[in-house]
Amino acid sequence: MERETEPVESTQETQCCIVGAGPAGAVLGLLLARAGVPVILLESHPDFDRDFRGDTVHPSTLELLDQLGLASRLHQLPHGKVRTMHLRTGNRCVTLADLGRLKTPFPYVMTLPQSKLLELLASEAQRFANFKLLMRANVQRLVESEGRVHGVRYRDGDNRWHEVRAPLTIAADGRFSKLRHLAGIQSESTAPPMDVVWFRLPRKANDPGESAELYVGGGHFAVLLDRGEEWQIGYVILKGSFAALRGEGINALRSGLGDLVPWLADRVDRLQDWQQVAVLNVESSLVKCWHKPGLLLIGDAAHVMSPVGGVGINVAVQDAVEAANVLTEPLQRGAVTEADLARVQQKRMFAVKIVQRMQRFLQNRIASPGLTGTFKLPWWLRLVTSVPGLRNLPARLLAFGPRRVRLSEPAPAR
Numbered sequence: 158m159e160r161e162t163e164p165v166e167s168t169q170e171t172q173c174c175i176v177g178a179g180p181a182g183a184v185l186g187l188l189l190a191r192a193g194v195p196v197i198l199l200e201s202h203p204d205f206d207r208d209f210r211g212d213t214v215h216p217s218t219l220e221l222l223d224q225l226g227l228a229s230r231l232h233q234l235p236h237g238k239v240r241t242m243h244l245r246t247g248n249r250c251v252t253l254a255d256l257g258r259l260k261t262p263f264p265y266v267m268t269l270p271q272s273k274l275l276e277l278l279a280s281e282a283q284r285f286a287n288f289k290l291l292m293r294a295n296v297q298r299l300v301e302s303e304g305r306v307h308g309v310r311y312r313d314g315d316n317r318w319h320e321v322r323a324p325l326t327i328a329a330d331g332r333f334s335k336l337r338h339l340a341g342i343q344s345e346s347t348a349p350p351m352d353v354v355w356f357r358l359p360r361k362a363n364d365p366g367e368s369a370e371l372y373v374g375g376g377h378f379a380v381l382l383d384r385g386e387e388w389q390i391g392y393v394i395l396k397g398s399f400a401a402l403r404g405e406g407i408n409a410l411r412s413g414l415g416d417l418v419p420w421l422a423d424r425v426d427r428l429q430d431w432q433q434v435a436v437l438n439v440e441s442s443l444v445k446c447w448h449k450p451g452l453l454l455i456g457d458a459a460h461v462m463s464p465v466g467g468v469g470i471n472v473a474v475q476d477a478v479e480a481a482n483v484l485t486e487p488l489q490r491g492a493v494t495e496a497d498l499a500r501v502q503q504k505r506m507f508a509v510k511i512v513q514r515m516q517r518f519l520q521n522r523i524a525s526p527g528l529t530g531t532f533k534l535p536w537w538l539r540l541v542t543s544v545p546g547l548r549n550l551p552a553r554l555l556a557f558g559p560r561r562v563r564l565s566e567p568a569p570a571r
């Protein structure tokens with residue numbers, strides 16, 4: 158048992174305690190709640206507003222939201238759509254992915270602030286009496302005995318300690334997972350050769366529309382995502398070089414971008430200071446074993462994805478769906494075994510590894526040469542994007558990953 162170092166003000170019991178209300182935790186919380194499983198979801202932040210964290214909702218997640226009856230509500234919120242992805246270098250343009258060819262009611266990546274997606278998921282989950290969301294609940298301890306996790310201890314906004322006891326605890330607490338650390342679970346990291354400086358610039362009526370535009374040239378690499386009124390721009394830099402870029406002043410960023418994407422030159426002066434940018438320290442990592450008795454890691458806590466393809470949210474959501482598919486019935490019976498937890502990992506590991514391998518390949522073949530000024534359009538890219546039998550493959554992988562994950566529907570408990 159955890160040493161009693163602090164007085165605990167309250168203890169609550171539930172079937173499943175989820176730590177972290179990001180995409181993975183919020184989706185799993187909702188799926189379990191609608192199946193009648195008692196759930197407590199703990200989130201350290203006071204709200205869902207956060208610095209830019211990625212705001213792409215891929216067809217796999219849109220299909221899930223549709224199954225849950227939430228897709229039309231999401232579409233009523235202001236959003237952008239990305240239907241195609243182009244790679245532009247010099248005067249050449251290659252269509253990397255055309256989602257319009259896919260058989261899905263949602264042949265596009267939706268772009269909207271992640272907070273809006275999380276608010277929708279949380280408000281839907283809160284319709285169920287067996288679901289409880291606690292904000293400002295900063296989890297600091299695992300409650301353990303004899304090698305088994307029995308719940309967590311958290312500090313509330315007034316620094317008071319509380320305990321949640323549950324037969325199953327889910328660590329959905331993101332890339333710096335406190336629970337992973339407390340459980341002594343290691344993750345193996347690789348440092349891709351780049352970091353990304355994210356910011357937004359206005360979109361104008363005659364700009365390219367409903368697309369993601371990748372520009373490579375002159376030792377620079379940038380990704381532009383249509384976000385409706387704005388472009389979300391990822392300016393890719395060599396790993397660890399942000400301090401040097403910053404030292405050169407904001408003009409260096411403006412002129413690098415203006416040279417690479419000439420039609421943005423008329424608005425780069427909207428970048429006035431470094432407060433407008435968020436720097437993503439690009440990392441890729443994987444935990445070998447996602448579980449121990451009473452504890453399961455999902456989402457970024459189990460694997461941090463590189464930003465290539467912008468798939469982090471959707472991979473996290475797919476983990477949550479697979480966890481719900483496997484664990485709902487054992488949780489309803491109140492008898493989750495470690496074999497059940499291992500089955501969740503087993504169902505997800507292959508897809509996660511394949512995506513990470515593909516990301517590594519693209520980083521090494523496109524991003525690295527792009528940043529060192531040695532990029533040439535590779536033959537295999539021209540092949541994949543022009544041969545009819547292969548042409549849809551990148552779009553399918555982007556939309557659904559290597560394996561389509563669907564929610565197996567138990568009758569919702571209402």
Ligand SMILES: Cc1cc2nc3c(=O)[nH]c(=O)nc-3n(C[C@H](O)[C@H](O)[C@H](O)COP(=O)(O)OP(=O)(O)OC[C@H]3O[C@@H](n4cnc5c(N)ncnc54)[C@H](O)[C@@H]3O)c2cc1C
Nearest residue numbers: 177179180181201210211296330331456457467468469470
């Ligand atoms: C700058 C940036 C840009 C990105 N761009 C994209 C993109 O365009 N598309 C994309 O798909 N992905 C993108 N990602 C990745 C994406 O945001 C993550 O892969 C995704 O959010 C992972 O979801 P998650 O639920 O596993 O973890 P998170 O979203 O990290 O959620 C974890 C939650 O746990 C909470 N938490 C952490 N510790 C505790 C604690 N001790 N107690 C209680 N709560 C805790 C956090 O506050 C957070 O709400 C980006 C990430 C970053 C940083």
